[in-house]
Amino acid sequence: MASTDLFLIIILTTLYINSTESSNKKTPSGPEINVTKHLSFLNFLSTNPRINQEITLLGSAILSTSTHSPCIQVPENNLQSAAGRAIYSSPIRLLDPSTQTPASFQTTFTFQFQNPSNISESSSGGLSFIIVPDEFTVGRPGPWLGMLNDACEDEYKVVAIEFDTRMNPEFGDPNDNHVGINLGSIVSETAVNVSDFGIRLNDGSVHRAWIVYDGNKRFLEIYLGPDGVGSDSVPTKSVYSGNLDLSPYLNEYMFIGFSGSSGINHTQVHTICSWNFTSVSRAFLRVPSTESCESKIIVENGGNYSSIQSKAPSSFFIFLAVVFLVIIVMITFYVNGKRKEKKNSDEIIVVSKENLRPSPPNRARKFSLAEISSATRAFGELQILGSDDKSVTYKGTLINGCNVAVKRFSSQFLSSRVSDKRRMYKEVKTIGKIRHPNLVPIRGWCFDHQETIVVYDFVPNASLDKWLFGFGVLPWTRRFKVVKDVAEALRYLHSKELAHKNVKSSNVFIDVSFRALLGDFGFVLSSSESTRFESLVSQKVDVFEFGVLVLEIMSGRGRRSKPGELDLLDLAWAMHESDEKGNLVDRRMGSVVNPDQAIRVLEIGLLCTLNDNKGRPNMEEVVEYLNLERPVPELPVCRPVSLFPYSSTTGLCSGYSCTPFK
Known part of the structure; x- marks a missing residue:
């Protein structure tokens, strides 16, 4: 039996044992429970220390100094082209990672739109209830409603219910008075004209919104009406109800809050005056180990040990597998030894020292120009991340799937600035050996065919x-x-x-x-x-x-x-x-x-x-x-x-x- 066959058997057996154990681990080991989170803000009084601790204000969002109407303003008064966020400071569990089941939640809040210029037709901006993965990002002003920006537009997980008072045809808005559902994009998945329900968002009155989501059924309902007797006075008819799976846009823990913006020509102030939120997510309790001092005492005293015997078969099979592998190893060594004795003594196998030394997995290495060209799609324009007078940087994907940043120096710059290219190449290789948590690692280089290229790890969160x-x-x-x-x-x-x-x-x-x-x-x-x-x-x-x-x-x-x-x-x-x-x-x-x-x-x-x-x-x-x-x-x-x-x-x-x- 060849050594490769031996290794294959060992690997397959190990994988089988590991997969069996891991499948047992994946099975929920305890009873299912509900993890509940509840928060309530009757107002946002700036002198209340709880508000300052639990609400994070970003961008142009502020707490109103008025004691008569203690609200959050997003953005503050008379700011044009501004954006801000008000985020609950602690993350909320909104997804069960083992089953990919979204949490069920319901939230209600009162809000008011005011246009200081008193020209409602020219108002620009809107407010969103948002679910986001971090507590520090602020998006673009104007029609972007502070939800997204250039740095996080493509891969940023965001769920938003927008209350928009501007019509942007490029985003598919039906009019300047609508509610939209946004999933990872500024373009709404669904937009509802709330004029059909007798509601005008920027009429200066205080509105109340109810958002109810059933995670098990993947079903969303949105209600909108005037702020009446209280949060229990839910309108009889929803402005939206339908199936909606939020799981692709959720991490296990997310941040919740509000984002808003104003436009260029006219300002619009959005105030949030009260807020309640409750979420319920599923989880499984872990059962303690069955091994205990008591069980050992029972066994020693001849008591009931059926619970321990129940584990014997799996251990016995593992023992048999190990014995079987040991026997195969011994037989293989014996057969290979006999084969070597029969070989001609003059026959010598030469193996280079380089092949005997496996290179470290994270060590920088030399790339061929063909590898770099393939990774960057032949240095295609769509792959360009940036450029200057010295070089052009491309985004690339190696054959193993890793994303890299490829910096390609221009020959004109090198010929005019570098007196000795060998010194540069030596420095690139020296820096390539350096590893530090706050340095972007150099993945490798390419100095072929008059090309000077340095390959870095790609950092996805922008500069x-x-x-x-x-x-x-x-x-x-x-x-x-x-x-x-x-x-x-x-x-x-x-x-x-x-x-x-x-x-x-x-x-x-x-x-x-x-x-x-x-x-x-x-x-x-x-x-x-x-x-x-x-x-x-x-x-x-x-x-x-x-x-x-x-x-x-x-x-x-x-x-x-x-x-x-x-x-x-x-x-x-x-x-x-x-x-x-x-x-x-x-x-x-x-x-x-x-x-x-x-x-x-x-x-x-x-x-x-x-x-x-x-x-x-x-x-x-x-x-x-x-x-x-x-x-x-x-x-x-x-x-x-x-x-x-x-x-x-x-x-x-x-x-x-x-x-x-x-």
Whole structure:
């Protein structure tokens, strides 16, 4: 019997045993129970500490300061082209993963639409009850109702019941007064004209909505009417009822709440004044193990042991299978030994050392141009993720199904900037060996046929610049985490005597757990003969660029300015000189920002942009500042002469200027 046959038998037997055990594990081991979640908000009084703890406000959503009408406003008054969300802070269990059965739930809430311009025909916007997978995303304003944005439009699980007051034919809206059901898309699966029920959403009156979903039957009902006696006064006729399977659009745990938006020309304020929600999901209790001290005592005393005997047959069969395999192994070794003795002694089998060493599964490797071309569909235009003057980046799918980002350098750029390509190739391979939780791993490279290509793991949640400068608003806690993640990545690189050389918001990627990963390394080398000197200089440039990145994250502004305005770095130093750094913090984050922590992070960012010989820290010190392991040094009152890290002649900057900003 050949060794391959032996291995095949072992594998098949093992798979059979494992499948038998796993099938037993998959069977619910205990009684079925119902997991119930209930929440109730009679109002949204801003002074109520429970509201501040349990409701997360994103974007332009605020709590009304009126004690007469304590509501949530989405968006706040007189904001054009704005979007916001109000989310219950804790996730709700809405899917049983073992049976893929959606939870049953019912919710009722009162809401009011107000148009400050008093021109109802020109009102633009709407409100949605949403079920979403996270508590930090804010979608687009206008007709998008804050549900989706560019970063999450394709694969974002969202369920929404929209109350829309604008007609958008491109989205299939029937009119400017409808209720829609949205499943993972801004285009409604079903839209109902509520004018047929005598309801006008933006007439200024308070409406009450009831949404009832039966998870077992996959059946949805929506009721809409005036806010009357109470939540029990359900209208006799629903505006919608029908079969609807939500399971493809649900994770086991989801967040619930509201999103809303206003348009460009006229504002519309949406207020939620009360909210009740109840969900019931199925689950199975686990039965404790049958092995116990009591059962062992009974057996030893000659008592009833039928329960233990019931397990004997399965163990006996496993024992027989193992004995059978051992016998086969012994026979195989004996037969193979006899065959080897009969072979000619002059016959030698040569096996290369490389084949004897299995390569690590996550180790970067060389790709052929044919593999890269196949993965990117011959570098097709539809696969392009982005481009600049140096390269074009494509999305690719390897033969094993893994998604990758393929950066293809232009030959013109390489010929004009790189004096020694061998040094670049060596650096690519060196970085390819690096693994860190906050660095995008290099999957491999291709240096064939005058092509220079680097292959990275694909990060599906877009880059940081999309989150900072798009329609969404990142909350303070997420921004602070990004700053710390990038700092950790740079500290690790510098500890290995390496540098990133390309630190900017478009090269910071966000994974599905909202961890920041630094990627797209700047491999192009200068003509410096000393690799060590170049690495040292590049590390100092990394610190400077990290400082500018921190200012972008804190302010929500790009580093480049519009004509006639100060660049972000100039503006930050100007505000420092006038002791107004707090005004640089992005106001869209709302009141959840920790002011002292925000000022501290801003000061760390400014420290990183100091001239190298006048106090610029290294990344080890930066991480210690962020972790409160050492105090942040006091910033100089004057601005550096040059805000660029190095001059073209000396490679260093020096001196300060006390010339005031104008």
